[in-house]
Amino acid sequence: MNTSRHGISVGIERVDDEILLTMQIQGKLTHQDYEHFVPMLESALQGIEHPYINFYVDATELEGWELRAAWDDLKLGLKHGNDIAKIAIYGNKKWQEYAAKIGSWFISGEAKFFESREEAMDWLKEEKKALW
Numbered sequence: 001m002n003t004s005r006h007g008i009s010v011g012i013e014r015v016d017d018e019i020l021l022t023m024q025i026q027g028k029l030t031h032q033d034y035e036h037f038v039p040m041l042e043s044a045l046q047g048i049e050h051p052y053i054n055f056y057v058d059a060t061e062l063e064g065w066e067l068r069a070a071w072d073d074l075k076l077g078l079k080h081g082n083d084i085a086k087i088a089i090y091g092n093k094k095w096q097e098y099a100a101k102i103g104s105w106f107i108s109g110e111a112k113f114f115e116s117r118e119e120a121m122d123w124l125k126e127e128k129k130a131l132w
Contacts, residue, residue, distance in 0.1 A: 006030060006063075008037045012044045019044055019053045020124070026061040034072035041080070051083040054124045058117070059091040077106035087111040088120035 006027025013020040021041070045051050065073060077084075084107040089100045097113040104111035114120035 006033060008033050010037060010040055012040065014044055017048050017050055017052050019051055021053060022056045024058045028063045029065045029069040031066065031068040031072055034069055038076060053084045055084065055087040056120060056124055057087065057089045059089050059096050062096065074106065077103065081107040085109040086124055088124050089113050090117050090120045
């Protein structure tokens with residue numbers, strides 16, 4: 001039996017209208033992974049009129065998305081794109097850098113790829129920029 005590990009580990013920090021979402025992604029993401037992740041995000045955003053979201057994504061173990069999961073990711077970006085200030089993607093594959101560039105098309109903020117965890121976190125901590 002061949003077992004493949006996949007999923008999203010999530011950390012959510014909320015201070016007033018600011019949210020830091022940290023994600024460790026592993027394997028090839030599935031629709032079921034998003035079925036677990038999206039309700040957590042929605043719960044964290046509940047009651048915030050103008051959320052300000054920074055994402056830190058550790059994609060060093062990400063292998064990709066199933067087609068339906070890629071669609072889930074696109075829908076999430078379209079729904080909350082105006083709330084996202086920054087997405088820092090820490091990875092180790094060239095295609096992840098391209099994914100960050102494409103992802104930036106669907107958010108009002110910025111998405112950047114980093115090969116260093118420290119540089120990614122430092123960039124997220126830089127001065128807050130208005131989203132609205």
